Structure formats: structure tokens, C-alpha cells
Amino acid sequence: MKPQGGGMVGRRKVRLLVSIVVLLSLGVSCTPDTSRSAEVESVSAATDYTQLVTSAVNVTRGSLRPTVVSSGIVQGQSEVLAVARTPGIVEAVHFDLGTRVNQGDTLVTLDSTVAALSMSQIERQVENARSALEVDRQLFDRGAISRSTLNQTQATLYGLEAQLARSQETVRDSKITAAMAGYIAEQGSTLHPGDTLQAGQTIARIIDLDNLRVSLSLGQSQIFSVAEGAEAKVDISTPTGPISTVGSVRAISAGSDPRTGSWTVLVDFQNPEPRRIRAGVSARVTILNSSAEQYLLVPNAALVNREGSTYVYVMSNGSAELTAVRVIDRYGDKTAIEPEEDGMDMEGMAVLTTGLSRVNDGASVVTQYQ
Numbered sequence: 001m002k003p004q005g006g007g008m009v010g011r012r013k014v015r016l017l018v019s020i021v022v023l024l025s026l027g028v029s030c031t032p033d034t035s036r037s038a039e040v041e042s043v044s045a046a047t048d049y050t051q052l053v054t055s056a057v058n059v060t061r062g063s064l065r066p067t068v069v070s071s072g073i074v075q076g077q078s079e080v081l082a083v084a085r086t087p088g089i090v091e092a093v094h095f096d097l098g099t100r101v102n103q104g105d106t107l108v109t110l111d112s113t114v115a116a117l118s119m120s121q122i123e124r125q126v127e128n129a130r131s132a133l134e135v136d137r138q139l140f141d142r143g144a145i146s147r148s149t150l151n152q153t154q155a156t157l158y159g160l161e162a163q164l165a166r167s168q169e170t171v172r173d174s175k176i177t178a179a180m181a182g183y184i185a186e187q188g189s190t191l192h193p194g195d196t197l198q199a200g201q202t203i204a205r206i207i208d209l210d211n212l213r214v215s216l217s218l219g220q221s222q223i224f225s226v227a228e229g230a231e232a233k234v235d236i237s238t239p240t241g242p243i244s245t246v247g248s249v250r251a252i253s254a255g256s257d258p259r260t261g262s263w264t265v266l267v268d269f270q271n272p273e274p275r276r277i278r279a280g281v282s283a284r285v286t287i288l289n290s291s292a293e294q295y296l297l298v299p300n301a302a303l304v305n306r307e308g309s310t311y312v313y314v315m316s317n318g319s320a321e322l323t324a325v326r327v328i329d330r331y332g333d334k335t336a337i338e339p340e341e342d343g344m345d346m347e348g349m350a351v352l353t354t355g356l357s358r359v360n361d362g363a364s365v366v367t368q369y370q
Helices: 005-029 034-046 113-141 147-173
Strands: 056-058 060-063 067-076 079-083 088-093 106-110 175-177 182-187 202-207 211-218 231-236 243-252 263-270 282-288 294-299 304-306 309-316 319-331 334-339 350-352
Touching (some): 079 175, 079 182, 147 175, 211 282, 231 263, 263 282
Antiparallel strands (some): 056 350, 060 294, 067 282, 079 202, 106 175, 211 263, 231 243, 231 282, 294 334, 304 309, 309 350, 319 334
16 A cells, blocks of 8 residues: 555645635736726826717708698599480490590480480471471562561571470480590499489589699698799609609689688699599698798707897807897798898808707807717
């Protein structure tokens, strides 16, 4: 058996070495990181904690009301109603809802049997009356009859000719035709062969879908920015994507509607897709205000009121300069201004928009541009 003393000595040496390694590791971790400390001190020295952090925007020149936006319902520029001018029984219907018809196309044919017979009878009576008048004129020339008798014969002819004209019109009205080209928007409910139509009864509404119109209602703040002939963009939303086209202002009402206080503005445009865009859909219309005046524009948030005057803070070399301005007009989130100082051009200058309650004239500030 070997002595155990040598093994014990070896284990003591291992434990000693482990202890030395642990102590060395602790010493390294506790050593100060002089390079990081130097970096922090450099950043702290470069930062001025007296500066205020704020946002700024540049002053621009443009129109305060460049467009007028409104919505309305699309309708045809031209619409007509096809009505029955004479009573009768429907013989045939020649159209369907939604179909396109041309001017003069026959929509409905009424039974004209009785009207045709009546017209034929009156035509023969007119022929006889004309022959009788010619004979009486010859008799009058020979002195065989009086002028009163001649006039009576002539009056009879005129009466029969009037009856013939009405009879011919009745026969013509037995065919109800389209007064213009377009699409059938509405169809009468009693339009089947054998149905009876009354005079004045509507059988169809025809709309010209090639040329459309949007009727807008504008308030007093908008009507001054609209002129006849102004260009207008028309946007119509569909499930497969928007459809856009360009039109123009056709007319502006001379007075406001006493019920709503709004003015009617008509915008006309050509239908880019007649098979998809139909009367009755809603459209968003943007009317361009090409004659709008140009102003210096700033956000409403940039304005500061001090002792009854209006100011903006202008950025200049890292400082905020309180600059007096005059407010010309406001619209939406923009304000039109001009500087109180004559000859000062503020276009392109940066004005502060946030933290203005903490800013003083000449204060050092930092913005997103720095």
C-alpha cells in the first residue's frame, strides 16, 4: 500500500491555484474603465443643459385656400321621362332596365287598331269636304249660292282637317319613343302586353351617362373660393379601387337655399367608365382655386400672443427671436401672416411650434434641424 500524504499535498496545491485565479479576476473587474469615463465627460462637456428642446417649421408662401373639397351625388347632365301621351293597351315593350337606347327608338307600342280606323274615316271625310268646297266656290262665282253658304262649307272642311290632325297624332303616339339617347334608369311597373296605360303615365326615365354632373352644397366660407369654369377633380370610390377624372364648375347658384343657407354648385364631367359609374353614386370633388392670393403661411401653433400683439419665434443662430407679425387670415391649421417690420422677408425662415410657453426672447434652443 502507498502512503496517502502525497495525494493530500497535491490537492492543497490545486486549491491554492484556484484561489489565486479568483483573486486576480476580482482585481481586474474592479479596475476603473478610464476610456469610458473620458467619453462620458466629453459628451457632458459638449451638452448645454440650459438649452430648450423644441420643434420648428419653415415659413412657406402659398395659398391659404388652394382647394375647396365637398361631396355630392352623381346625376346625369340630361334626363328625360318617357310618358304615354294617349291612353291605350300595351301591345309590346322594346326595352329593359339599364339598356342603352338611341334617340327615336321605340320603347312601347300601344294597340292602335281603333285609332287607325278612326283616322282612315276622317281622311275620307276630309276628301269629301274638299270636293264640296270646290263645288261651292264654282256656284258662288256664278251667283248660285251666298257667301254665307260658302263660308259654312269652308268651316266644315277646317273642322274635319283639325280632327284628322288629332287622329294622326293619336296614331303616332301609339308608339312611345325615346326623346334622347341614354340608359334606362327607371322602368314603369305596369309595362306588360295587355296592360292599360293612361295619358301622362311614366313608362321610363332615361339618363345620359356619358356626361355626368355632381351637385354640391357649399357654405359661406367656401363659396368665395369657387368660380365658374374652375377645374375640379372628381373621385369616386369603388370596391375595386377609386376612379378619378377631371371636370369643371358649370354653374353657381345666385342665392343660398333659405332652408340650409348653402349655395348650389354644379360640377360637370365626362364619364370615364359609363358601364361602371351610374347615376346616384357619391363622389368627392376637389375644386381648384387658381386665383387664390399667395401669403406667408405658418402653423397656428407657431403664433404667440403677448400684450395684445401677435408674434412668432424665429430661429437665428441657435437662438429664438421674438418677431412681431400681423394675422391676415386663418383656415384649418394654417395662418396667413406678414411681418410688422417693413421689408422683412420671412419666407424660408424657421419658426418654433412647440414649447413656446417656456421660450423667451433670445433663449438658446435646439430643434430637429440641429
